[in-house]
Amino acid sequence: MPAPERIPAGSVTTDPVTLLTHGELTVRGQIREASNAVLHCTVAHEGEEAACVYKPVAGERPLWDFPDGTLAQREVAAYEVSRATGWDLVPPTVLRDGPYGQGMCQLWIEPSGDEALLALVDADEPGEGWKAVGRAQIDEDRTALLVHADDPRLRRLAVLDAVINNGDRKGGHLLAADGRLYGIDHGVTFHAEDKLRTLLWGWAGEPLTEEAVEVLQALRDALKEGAALAERLGGLITAAETEALRARVDSLLESGRHPEPSGEWPAIPWPPV
Numbered sequence: 001m002p003a004p005e006r007i008p009a010g011s012v013t014t015d016p017v018t019l020l021t022h023g024e025l026t027v028r029g030q031i032r033e034a035s036n037a038v039l040h041c042t043v044a045h046e047g048e049e050a051a052c053v054y055k056p057v058a059g060e061r062p063l064w065d066f067p068d069g070t071l072a073q074r075e076v077a078a079y080e081v082s083r084a085t086g087w088d089l090v091p092p093t094v095l096r097d098g099p100y101g102q103g104m105c106q107l108w109i110e111p112s113g114d115e116a117l118l119a120l121v122d123a124d125e126p127g128e129g130w131k132a133v134g135r136a137q138i139d140e141d142r143t144a145l146l147v148h149a150d151d152p153r154l155r156r157l158a159v160l161d162a163v164i165n166n167g168d169r170k171g172g173h174l175l176a177a178d179g180r181l182y183g184i185d186h187g188v189t190f191h192a193e194d195k196l197r198t199l200l201w202g203w204a205g206e207p208l209t210e211e212a213v214e215v216l217q218a219l220r221d222a223l224k225e226g227a228a229l230a231e232r233l234g235g236l237i238t239a240a241e242t243e244a245l246r247a248r249v250d251s252l253l254e255s256g257r258h259p260e261p262s263g264e265w266p267a268i269p270w271p272p273v
Contacts, residue, residue, distance in 0.1 A: 014048045016092035020105045025054060025098045036060050036071065036187070041098075043105065051110075055187075056103035063188070065195075070237075071187030072104035077236040078164050078186035079106075081245075084222050084229050085215045087156045089183050095236070106184070115176040117154065118199060120144040131202020134268070146272075148202050152209075153181035158200040159212045162259050163219070163248055164189040169198035171273045190237045192244040194262050197269040203258040213253065220249050 023045035031038040037059020043052045060071045072095060079093035093106040119130070122144055126132040130147040138144050148154060154174075160183070161169050167188040175182040188195070208216070222229040223246050233242055252259070261267035 014045060016050070016107050017094055019043055019045045019048060019050060020052060020092060020094045020107060021096055023049075025052075025096075025105065027054070027099055037100075039100075040108070041105075051108035053106045053108055053184075054098050054100075054103055055106075056098060056100035058101050059103075060187075066188065066191065072102070073236040074189045075104040075106065075186045077233055078166075078189050080229060080232050080236070081164055081219070082160060082183075084219055085156075085160065086218075087160065087215070089153075089157050089160055089181065090186065091182050091184065109175050109177050109182050109184070111175045112177050115149075117149050117151065117174050117176060117181075118171045119147050121147055126202075133199055133201050136272075146199070148200055150202065151181070154200055155203055155209065156212070157181065157183050158198065158203055158258060159208065159216070159252070161198050161200065162196060162252060163216075163245070165191055165195050165244070165248060167191065167195035167197050168269045169200060170269050170271070171199055190241045190245060192238075192240045194265060196259065196262075197266055199268065199272055201261065201267065204260040206258050208252065208256055208258060213256065216249055216253050220246070220253065223249065 020043055023043035026042050027039050028042060029040045031040060037056055039054045041052050041054045042049050055072055057069050057072050060069060062068050076093050076095045079090040082088060082090035091107045091109050093104060095102065096105050098105065120136060120138070121127065124145065126145060126147040129150050131150045133146040133148060135143045136146040164186065166186065168185065173183055173185045175184060221227070224230060230242065
């Protein structure tokens with residue numbers, strides 16, 4: 001598969017949602033490393049073209065704990081919540097018909113490759129500018145400390161993941177591009193039960209930032225019954241999942257702290273990359 005053309009921030013002049021929703025979708029190749037069908041495409045509309053990812057519902061593998069054929073909708077719901085926070089941590093994402101039926105279509109973000117967000121260090125402490133996640137087994141006789149950057153963008157993403165109940169925040173799902181941070185692959189989200197699995201545990205138990213509290217307060221209002229965001233989510237996730245989403249926001253505001261691993265569910269996704 002040829003490498004997709006890089007899209008610098010701000011190069012898409014048309015509203016990306018309009019482009020993704022109404023543009024002509026052309027499949028260019030397949031990303032074979034993915035567990036579900038993930039197609040690299042271009043989308044063209046009114047003289048503008050951009051690279052994108054298309055994940056048809058027909059290509060989703062069944063999961064034991066999520067209803068079949070719902071991962072694409074959850075990806076779009078994650079974008080909707082991200083957009084409502086104002087942090088815009090998820091690339092523009094829509095639900096649309098494509099060459100292989102209905103699926104998720106998301107603007108392609110090519111990482112710059114010049115930022116270290118995760119690392120393994122041969123030390124007992126993370127060092128300045130890093131937060132510890134835990135010990136990782138390197139080989140039979142050696143472990144190393146898994147750390148992530150003490151980065152405000154990552155911290156915002158940790159809050160978003162707690163809100164959407166992300167069960168699969170791996171290192172490969174973090175993209176840094178042109179000074180911005182994006183999270184991708186949000187199909188395993190919004191479960192009504194606690195499913196949070198992430199590599200971003202470095203702030204576990206710490207107080208939320210003032211910014212995060214303000215964002216969560218605004219999000220609570222946006223999720224009230226009859227509000228525009230709640231109406232959009234109603235077409236993407238179940239009523240029970242929406243109620244659980246509201247409860248997670250309330251819980252975060254009540255505690256005022258980043259969540260900690262529950263101990264009832266594996267805290268780290270596997271594989272972690």
